[in-house]
Amino acid sequence: xxxxxxxxxxxAVLLVLGGIAFTLSRAKAARVRAxxxxxxxxxxxxxxxxxxxxxxxxxxxxxxxxxxxxxxxxDIPTFYLLAASLVIALIGLVMGLNQVRSDFHARxxxxxxxxxxxxxxxxxxxxxxxxxxxxxxxxALRFFQMxxxxxxxxxxxxxxxxxxxxxxxRGDEGGSAAQFGSIPLFxxxxxxxxxxxxxxxxxxLGAAIYMVExxxxxxxxxxxxxxxxxxxxxxxxxxxxxxLTVAPLVVxxxxxxxxxxxxxxxxAPGLVMxxxxxxxxxxxxDDVINSVPNSxxxxxxxxxxxxxxxxxxxxxxAAAPGIISASLLAVSRALGETMIVVMAAGMxxxxxxxxxxxxxxxxxxxxxxxxxxxxxxxxxTLSAFALGLVLFIVTLTLNVVSVFxxxxxxxxxxxxxx
Amino acid sequence: MSQSFEEISAQLxxxxxxxxxMKWMTMGALILSAAFLVVFISDMxxxxxxxxxxxxIQVEVSYDEQSQKLPLAAVDEDVRPLISRGFFRPLPRxxxxxxxxxxxTQTQWVIADSRVDQYLKGNEDRxxxxxxxxxxxxxxxxxxxxxxxxxxFTTGDSKMPELAGIASxxxxxxxxxxxxxxxxxxxxxxxAVYLEEFAPDNKLTQIIEININNLAAVPSILFGLLxxxxxxxxxxxxxxxxxxxxxxxxxxxxxxxxxxxxAALRSVPDSIRHAAFGVGCxxxxxxxxxxxxxxxxxxxxxxxxxxxxxxxxxxxxxxxxMVAFIPDASISxxxxxxxxxxxxxxxxxxxxxxxxxxxxxxxxxxxxxxxxLNALAxxxxxxxxxxx
Numbered sequence: 001x002x003x004x005x006x007x008x009x010x011x012a013v014l015l016v017l018g019g020i021a022f023t024l025s026r027a028k029a030a031r032v033r034a035x036x037x038x039x040x041x042x043x044x045x046x047x048x049x050x051x052x053x054x055x056x057x058x059x060x061x062x063x064x065x066x067x068x069x070x071x072x073x074x075d076i077p078t079f080y081l082l083a084a085s086l087v088i089a090l091i092g093l094v095m096g097l098n099q100v101r102s103d104f105h106a107r108x109x110x111x112x113x114x115x116x117x118x119x120x121x122x123x124x125x126x127x128x129x130x131x132x133x134x135x136x137x138x139x140a141l142r143f144f145q146m147x148x149x150x151x152x153x154x155x156x157x158x159x160x161x162x163x164x165x166x167x168x169x170r171g172d173e174g175g176s177a178a179q180f181g182s183i184p185l186f187x188x189x190x191x192x193x194x195x196x197x198x199x200x201x202x203x204x205l206g207a208a209i210y211m212v213e214x215x216x217x218x219x220x221x222x223x224x225x226x227x228x229x230x231x232x233x234x235x236x237x238x239x240x241x242x243x244l245t246v247a248p249l250v251v252x253x254x255x256x257x258x259x260x261x262x263x264x265x266x267x268a269p270g271l272v273m274x275x276x277x278x279x280x281x282x283x284x285x286d287d288v289i290n291s292v293p294n295s296x297x298x299x300x301x302x303x304x305x306x307x308x309x310x311x312x313x314x315x316x317x318a319a320a321p322g323i324i325s326a327s328l329l330a331v332s333r334a335l336g337e338t339m340i341v342v343m344a345a346g347m348x349x350x351x352x353x354x355x356x357x358x359x360x361x362x363x364x365x366x367x368x369x370x371x372x373x374x375x376x377x378x379x380x381t382l383s384a385f386a387l388g389l390v391l392f393i394v395t396l397t398l399n400v401v402s403v404f405x406x407x408x409x410x411x412x413x414x415x416x417x418x
Numbered sequence: 419m420s421q422s423f424e425e426i427s428a429q430l431x432x433x434x435x436x437x438x439x440m441k442w443m444t445m446g447a448l449i450l451s452a453a454f455l456v457v458f459i460s461d462m463x464x465x466x467x468x469x470x471x472x473x474x475i476q477v478e479v480s481y482d483e484q485s486q487k488l489p490l491a492a493v494d495e496d497v498r499p500l501i502s503r504g505f506f507r508p509l510p511r512x513x514x515x516x517x518x519x520x521x522x523t524q525t526q527w528v529i530a531d532s533r534v535d536q537y538l539k540g541n542e543d544r545x546x547x548x549x550x551x552x553x554x555x556x557x558x559x560x561x562x563x564x565x566x567x568x569x570x571f572t573t574g575d576s577k578m579p580e581l582a583g584i585a586s587x588x589x590x591x592x593x594x595x596x597x598x599x600x601x602x603x604x605x606x607x608x609x610a611v612y613l614e615e616f617a618p619d620n621k622l623t624q625i626i627e628i629n630i631n632n633l634a635a636v637p638s639i640l641f642g643l644l645x646x647x648x649x650x651x652x653x654x655x656x657x658x659x660x661x662x663x664x665x666x667x668x669x670x671x672x673x674x675x676x677x678x679x680x681a682a683l684r685s686v687p688d689s690i691r692h693a694a695f696g697v698g699c700x701x702x703x704x705x706x707x708x709x710x711x712x713x714x715x716x717x718x719x720x721x722x723x724x725x726x727x728x729x730x731x732x733x734x735x736x737x738x739x740m741v742a743f744i745p746d747a748s749i750s751x752x753x754x755x756x757x758x759x760x761x762x763x764x765x766x767x768x769x770x771x772x773x774x775x776x777x778x779x780x781x782x783x784x785x786x787x788x789x790x791l792n793a794l795a796x797x798x799x800x801x802x803x804x805x806x
């Protein structure tokens with residue numbers, strides 16, 4: 001019997017046992033109630049409780065058992081594990097039937113089980129974060145055992161290509177040794193992020209100010225969803241747009257000025273990424289500007305200043321924490337953006353300040369390191385996790401600061417819907 | 419500090435001008451953002467439209483002994499180079515499975531070679547002069563023309579552009595999304611119900627809440643790293659399969675569903691809960707019988723939006739190896755598979771201009787699906803959402 005059939009059989013038997021538990025305990029509860037005894041719960045609730053004690057522990061044991069055995073690296077004797085679980089299910093069935101008594105609070109017991117189940121579901125999000133941290137940190141540590149952390153942080157040459165030679169024990173045979181200096185990658189990432197922000201912040205903020213302060217309600221209602229559509233477009237589509245349409249355009253325009261641009265220049269992905277990020281900034285800024293109390297506006301206008309002066313000197317300073325928070329979230333988004341840069345930015349690590357040259361980013365290097373036909377243990381593959389660790393830390397910090405700023409804004413103006 | 423009336427009114431004019439300028443500039447920002455969307459969509463439509471058309475040629479195909487051995491012999495020598503290799507290859511098998519064909523000659527429309535296709539669309543000219551003449555003659559006789567491209571919707575990926583289609587990627591997307599939703603919908607709703615209805619206000623609850631907000635902002639590529647290190651390396655889930663892709667995307671979509679479900683649950687007024695408690699319901703009964711049913715439209719809307727987001731995601735899937743070359747789709751969650759955005763990515767990296775057209779065509783299909791999903795979400799919200 002294959003594992004699949006054993007597993008299916010297990011599920012079927014468990015289902016049948018559950019059904020038996022349900023009918024038997026329901027019948028028993030009904031019998032007890034028919035004798036005139038008042039019970040703490042309805043027959044159905046006793047029945048469901050019996051089902052829970054039959055199936056619950058059995059499923060738990062089989063899942064935990066499989067996990068522990070996997071953790072120890074042993075081959076799982078599926079058959080024995082599932083058989084043991086079925087025995088536990090039988091014991092549960094007997095206990096559940098036994099509990100059909102007038103003094104047992106079946107409903108309260110079910111309530112307790114459900115509460116634990118829901119809490120367990122809520123823990124999955126914590127486990128996810130832990131999973132990301134653990135997986136990244138453990139692999140990154142292995143990388144730092146091979147290459148020094150200091151070189152990684154301060155080195156200016158990223159040349160992982162030769163690492164497969166050293167993995168094959170031929171490290172000193174010709175060619176240069178693999179070098180993992182991440183500064184060019186981060187420089188490229190920050191360059192593209194900077195370009196994106198130079199596009200996104202003026203446009204996003206401008207659109208938000210117009211929608212809140214100047215636009216009639218009708219235009220506001222129509223424009224908001226249109227801008228949101230920009231956020232719903234998949235990033236791979238933006239990538240195609242950047243690579244096929246914008247990059248050649250940038251090269252042509254640079255050519256008009258007598259400049260020489262690479263077809264995988266940093267400007268094209270930066271511009272397109274900026275457009276992608278406009279809705280993030282505009283919708284959050286819109287909410288924030290909208291919740292600046294009207295009394296501030298009216299007070300300012302009553303002093304006789306014009307609308308533009310009011311926006312510049314009263315509304316924007318009041319909303320500043322929220323706007324900064326939106327921009328930080330947008331920066332974190334831009335740093336982690338992958339598809340646009342993979343498709344439109346270069347693959348060559350290049351430490352330069354000229355956005356018309358090609359340069360590569362952290363995310364591109366992660367993808368490049370993991371999609372090659374490298375062994376998982378090689379330094380190049382592991383370097384992806386080291387880069388991922390830095391990316392995680394930077395974006396996490398930005399998010400935390402952003403949450404902190406928006407909380408300050410919320411407390412200052414007692415706004416609840418942000 | 420004294421200013422004359424003239425000075426002040428001159429200043430005032432300037433100030434009002436400045437105010438108007440700000441209005442126009444911010445309006446310009448909004449209009450340009452919207453204009454970009456128009457430029458973007460029209461660029462994709464212009465690029466992608468030709469992908470829905472394909473050159474076909476009417477030829478006489480002779481099914482006989484010779485073409486059984488040498489499929490190329492089935493058609494006339496002069497039109498041979500104009501016809502897709504993909505038409506000839508399955509010929510012998512077709513004859514074997516259908517012996518009645520043997521010895522007959524049939525006039526049928528067959529798929530033309532990609533070079534013919536590109537030539538007829540006016541994109542590039544890589545045909546030999548002799549072939550071009552033949553083709554011109556065929557076009558004048560009405561035996562070569564652009565027809566609706568059914569191949570694009572019925573086949574998988576191919577190295578021959580004229581045979582490449584989106585079908586296997588679409589099936590892969592469906593399988594992946596099934597896994598994603600099967601995992602993240604129940605867990606997301608359960609988490610939201612716990613946090614909104616059951617959780618005590620303690621440190622642990624706060625940590626979970628902060629954590630969920632952080633997860634929503636973690637770059638998607640890091641979920642790919644998690645999928646690679648934990649699902650593939652540790653649990654041994656098969657690489658490139660919809661199972662590992664779906665599980666990875668499920669973790670990514672989880673915060674979206676939790677956040678929207680919480681909003682939906684919060685919009686249910688407390689009076690409903692109080693009334694249910696008042697007639698003796700337990701907390702779970704209140705949630706199951708009263709709160710969940712009325713907040714279901716909101717939950718579904720949020721889930722559909724999360725689904726649309728997951729459907730367009732590519733980066734984590736590249737990391738777990740879902741950019742595979744899949745000519746034939748298999749309806750299984752453990753076989754290697756690809757998804758629509760990954761297919762677009764693969765085509766975009768092909769240098770051939772015929773594939774550039776496929777890329778944009780794939781994008782149009784993907785965008786159409788996403789627009790449909792989002793419209794469905796909006797419709798659901800407008801139709802069923804109750805305002806209290």
